[in-house]
Amino acid sequence: MEKTMVSRRSFLRASVIAGGGMMLAYYIEPLEKALAAPALPQFGPPVTLLPASFITIAPDGAITIMAKNPEIGQGVKVMLPMLIAEELDADWNAVEIEQADLIPEKYGSQIAGGSTATPTNWVPMRQLGAQCRAMLIAAAAENWGVPASECTTSPSHVHHEGSKRTASYGELSAKAASMPVPDPKTLKMKDPKDYRIIGHTQANPDIKKIVSGKPLFGIDHTMPGMLYANFEKCPVFGGKVSSANLDEIKTQPGIRYAFVVEPGPDPSALAGGVAIVADYWYQARHARDNVLKVVWDEGPTAKQGTDTYNATAEDLAKKDPGQTLRKDGDAEAVFAGLGVKVVEASYSYPFLSHVPLEPMNCSASFKDGKLELWAPSQIPSGGVAQAAAALGISQKDITLHLTRIGGGFGRRLTNDYVVEAAYIAKQVGVPIKLLWTREQDMGHDFYRPAGYHNLKGAVDASGKIVAWRNHFVTFGENGRFAQSAGLSGEEFPSRFVPNFSQLASMMPSGVPMGAMRAPGSNAIAFVMQSFIDELAHAAGRDPLQFRLDLLAQTPLPPAAPPPGTPVAFAPVAFDGPRMAKVLTTVGERSGWGKTKLPANTAMGVAFHFSHRGYFAEVAEVHVSKDNAIRVNKAWVVGDIGSVGAINPGAAQNISQGAVIEGMSHTMGYEITIDKGRAVQSNFHQYPPLRLTEAPKEIDIFFVKSDNPPTGLGEPALPPMIPAITNAIFTASGKRIRSLPIEPQGYSWA
Amino acid sequence: MAYKLTVNGEPHTVDVPEGTPLLWVIRDVIGLHGTKYGCGMALCGCCTVHINGEATRSCTTAIQNAAGKHVTTLEGLSADGTHPVQLAWEEIDVPQCGYCQAGQIMSASALLAKNPHPTDADIDAAMDGNICRCGTYLRIRKAIHRASEIAAKQSAKAPAAAAHS
Numbered sequence: 001m002e003k004t005m006v007s008r009r010s011f012l013r014a015s016v017i018a019g020g021g022m023m024l025a026y027y028i029e030p031l032e033k034a035l036a037a038p039a040l041p042q043f044g045p046p047v048t049l050l051p052a053s054f055i056t057i058a059p060d061g062a063i064t065i066m067a068k069n070p071e072i073g074q075g076v077k078v079m080l081p082m083l084i085a086e087e088l089d090a091d092w093n094a095v096e097i098e099q100a101d102l103i104p105e106k107y108g109s110q111i112a113g114g115s116t117a118t119p120t121n122w123v124p125m126r127q128l129g130a131q132c133r134a135m136l137i138a139a140a141a142e143n144w145g146v147p148a149s150e151c152t153t154s155p156s157h158v159h160h161e162g163s164k165r166t167a168s169y170g171e172l173s174a175k176a177a178s179m180p181v182p183d184p185k186t187l188k189m190k191d192p193k194d195y196r197i198i199g200h201t202q203a204n205p206d207i208k209k210i211v212s213g214k215p216l217f218g219i220d221h222t223m224p225g226m227l228y229a230n231f232e233k234c235p236v237f238g239g240k241v242s243s244a245n246l247d248e249i250k251t252q253p254g255i256r257y258a259f260v261v262e263p264g265p266d267p268s269a270l271a272g273g274v275a276i277v278a279d280y281w282y283q284a285r286h287a288r289d290n291v292l293k294v295v296w297d298e299g300p301t302a303k304q305g306t307d308t309y310n311a312t313a314e315d316l317a318k319k320d321p322g323q324t325l326r327k328d329g330d331a332e333a334v335f336a337g338l339g340v341k342v343v344e345a346s347y348s349y350p351f352l353s354h355v356p357l358e359p360m361n362c363s364a365s366f367k368d369g370k371l372e373l374w375a376p377s378q379i380p381s382g383g384v385a386q387a388a389a390a391l392g393i394s395q396k397d398i399t400l401h402l403t404r405i406g407g408g409f410g411r412r413l414t415n416d417y418v419v420e421a422a423y424i425a426k427q428v429g430v431p432i433k434l435l436w437t438r439e440q441d442m443g444h445d446f447y448r449p450a451g452y453h454n455l456k457g458a459v460d461a462s463g464k465i466v467a468w469r470n471h472f473v474t475f476g477e478n479g480r481f482a483q484s485a486g487l488s489g490e491e492f493p494s495r496f497v498p499n500f501s502q503l504a505s506m507m508p509s510g511v512p513m514g515a516m517r518a519p520g521s522n523a524i525a526f527v528m529q530s531f532i533d534e535l536a537h538a539a540g541r542d543p544l545q546f547r548l549d550l551l552a553q554t555p556l557p558p559a560a561p562p563p564g565t566p567v568a569f570a571p572v573a574f575d576g577p578r579m580a581k582v583l584t585t586v587g588e589r590s591g592w593g594k595t596k597l598p599a600n601t602a603m604g605v606a607f608h609f610s611h612r613g614y615f616a617e618v619a620e621v622h623v624s625k626d627n628a629i630r631v632n633k634a635w636v637v638g639d640i641g642s643v644g645a646i647n648p649g650a651a652q653n654i655s656q657g658a659v660i661e662g663m664s665h666t667m668g669y670e671i672t673i674d675k676g677r678a679v680q681s682n683f684h685q686y687p688p689l690r691l692t693e694a695p696k697e698i699d700i701f702f703v704k705s706d707n708p709p710t711g712l713g714e715p716a717l718p719p720m721i722p723a724i725t726n727a728i729f730t731a732s733g734k735r736i737r738s739l740p741i742e743p744q745g746y747s748w749a
Numbered sequence: 750m751a752y753k754l755t756v757n758g759e760p761h762t763v764d765v766p767e768g769t770p771l772l773w774v775i776r777d778v779i780g781l782h783g784t785k786y787g788c789g790m791a792l793c794g795c796c797t798v799h800i801n802g803e804a805t806r807s808c809t810t811a812i813q814n815a816a817g818k819h820v821t822t823l824e825g826l827s828a829d830g831t832h833p834v835q836l837a838w839e840e841i842d843v844p845q846c847g848y849c850q851a852g853q854i855m856s857a858s859a860l861l862a863k864n865p866h867p868t869d870a871d872i873d874a875a876m877d878g879n880i881c882r883c884g885t886y887l888r889i890r891k892a893i894h895r896a897s898e899i900a901a902k903q904s905a906k907a908p909a910a911a912a913h914s
């Protein structure tokens with residue numbers, strides 16, 4: 001039994017990588033490495049982006065800019081057009097933003113994941129704006145018979161100072177369109193001090209529609225003659241239907257179709273289950289809830305559960321690690337030697353579900369061999385590739401429209417619901433909208449993997465960390481980590497401790513796993529920054545100063561990139577001084593060590609580097625006698641490059657959201673697996689933070705550094721969890737070593 | 750079964766089985782998509798509407814319990830997006846993904862209709878049933894205070910126009 005499972009999982013992973021779900025692997029890889037994979041359908045072939053694909057200027061001066069990436073609440077729908085408009089020197093008030101369909105030949109990569117939109121588009125989007133501006137100038141110069149080099153622009157206008165002439169972009173647009181597209185390398189970009197749009201808060205372009213309830217989201221899409229679908233999958237991951245009472249289902253009010261779907265070759269794209277299609281969605285749901293009876297072939301995962309994983313992890317921790325991820329010096333010799341204080345601790349964290357508030361859905365219409373999709377997907381090209389494979393049609397016969405998305409968090413990097421909608425639409429030959437219930441969403445996620453870390457560290461008499469060993473127990477097999485379950489040998493404090501071992505062992509699992517906002521980091525920061533805190537306290541040092549001292553060490557060289565990696569694609573190494581700067585700044589802003597706090601109240605500090613962003617955070621926490629917790633205030637300081645935040649208002653909003661999400665992880669988020677299925681089913685068992693529990697203030701600040709701008713969707717999240725748990729320790733003396741804390745007797749005050 | 754109800758001032762007769770949640774009548778039968786589905790168990794507040802002025806979770810309100818009543822959805826809060834709560838939400842730029850915001854706005858507008866100058870504690874009590882997965886809570890608090898100011902100004906200017914929803 002065990003053997004079959006192993007081979008099935010290996011196959012699954014291979015096919016996921018081939019089929020478009022590769023984004024999950026990509027998501028945790030350094031950016032350059034990901035970009036070095038142009039052979040994958042999501043990225044390539046590299047396309048030349050043309051200004052005409054993105055920018056339309058009407059004779060009346062109205063400017064339409066296409067927003068190419070999926071909008072999941074991260075603010076990309078305004079951010080990318082801001083980059084274009086800045087170098088175009090557009091009048092921002094004249095700009096309308098339009099969501100693009102999925103057309104990679106025209107728009108290049110269209111992905112919401114890995115905090116990649118900023119670093120990958122910072123140059124190309126500004127170049128498009130600059131090219132278009134140059135074409136407008138060329139048109140004016142030709143009209144006026146003056147050299148283009150003598151022309152300047154002000155918002156949406158070209159000027160020639162010498163002849164005192166001015167023309168609006170609207171007047172020039174028709175002629176500009178016939179001008180040659182200049183080589184972007186020949187164009188001079190704006191001096192950042194002249195930015196009028198970048199670095200200034202710009203509003204959400206959908207705000208009016210959102211506040212007035214206009215249809216915007218995937219779930220709101222309708223089509224003439226549309227039917228509504230639900231898809232019930234085996235509660236045990238990887239199971240399939242043996243039999244179902246389809247005839248009885250078909251007698252229920254409004255039910256038009258009910259049929260069994262066999263699992264596809266890639267079950268992470270199309271799993272086995274029962275499709276129910278009705279006049280209205282609630283009829284399908286009602287039949288599913290009250291009438292549907294399925295005999296499932298549950299498969300081997302039904303034998304697995306959190307208990308078995310915990311026991312296996314405990315066992316593996318005692319054995320020799322399967323893999324050495326990095327080794328410097330000899331940590332074991334230091335632990336055995338004299339003159340050091342040794343601390344040992346085990347940390348763990350659970351599986352998590354993403355729970356974006358808009359449940360999984362997709363609308364699909366299949367007609368004359370062609371498929372049209374309205375898909376709230378973070379990686380729509382993956383959905384197209386997988387739908388084409390599942391339906392046996394060419395990707396060219398699929399059109400995909402991007403909708404606004406009610407939250408992503410990494411859940412929608414997997415396109416199972418897109419493939420299901422496509423499959424059902426083809427079966428019934430009528431346009432359908434597939435919608436999952438919340439219970440199906442929580443029960444059929446690609447979960448943030450649970451993990452176990454067994455740590456040992458030593459500080460010397462001067463209070464310096466001299467040795468560190470981490471034996472990480474995680475999921476995977478045949479030497480390969482499960483999706484999003486890996487750990488890099490370079491993870492901090494790697495390179496900053498002379499005797500350092502990062503080791504890993506793995507166990508197989510049938511639970512589907514995937515990336516969740518700040519994958520890997522969202523759990524690793526808790527472990528590393530908590531254990532660093534333990535060592536600081538063991539050394540009798542202030543936790544913030546202890547960290548600054550650690551960051552001031554001369555780092556060992558980073559590991560060589562895998563053989564054959566082009567130099568430009570080497571992973572980014574952790575930069576101590578950049579982190580020290582944000583850490584010092586958060587200390588100043590929070591009044592660390594200087595503020596007199598009430599009884600049972602303390603500050604905790606933590607930092608983490610992920611997605612090229614450096615973040616240090618402080619939480620001020622009150623812990624009552626009966627372990628009721630209140631986060632009074634939180635401070636976030638980030639370094640995401642030279643402009644601080646491209647859109648400061650949106651940056652503040654999502655960074656505050658990252659703090660709120662970190663609080664949810666800390667207190668109550670936990671998916672437990674029993675008999676191969678998720679135990680939790682809805683928000684009463686898996687509670688996102690509520691307004692009452694939110695801090696009154698969350699201070700967000702960005703330092704500017706001499707680095708190109710990088711992404712913000714993720715890196716603000718990881719440090720908040722250990723900042724809170726470290727504060728709990730200082731306030732109450734209780735060290736938190738596993739998440740979440742609610743089962744350990746804590747609650748929000 | 751045919752049920753009569755008023756939605757955003759318009760009379761509707763809907764033919765759905767007893768027990769059908771009001772949410773799905775509003776979304777799929779009447780075709781107004783502003784009201785959202787998030788949990789179906791009165792846990793998230795996405796589906797909040799006003800029934801005879803009271804903020805109510807439409808996902809757990811059976812159609813027979815809404816029959817004969819006045820239902821207001823986000824679309825009916827104002828004709829042109831100028832309800833004080835909508836204006837404040839726009840000014841503060843509250844949303845991230847935006848999915849929860851219909852419910853947030855309906856809970857906030859019901860609160861302000863009864864309590865034009867709520868304290869933070871009043872806001873906490875009225876808004877605790879509305880989850881924002883993206884975590885826009887600080888802006889929600891701020892926007893409710895702002896809406897209260899806008900409403901005060903609107904009613905000072907035009908007392909008759911203040912009787913929204």
Ligand code: FES
Pocket residue numbers: 785786787788789790791792793794795796797806807808809
């Ligand atoms: S959908 Fe009604 S409260 Fe969640």
Ligand code: FES
Pocket residue numbers: 073357406407844845846847848849850880881882883884885
């Ligand atoms: S804005 Fe996304 S759930 Fe509230």
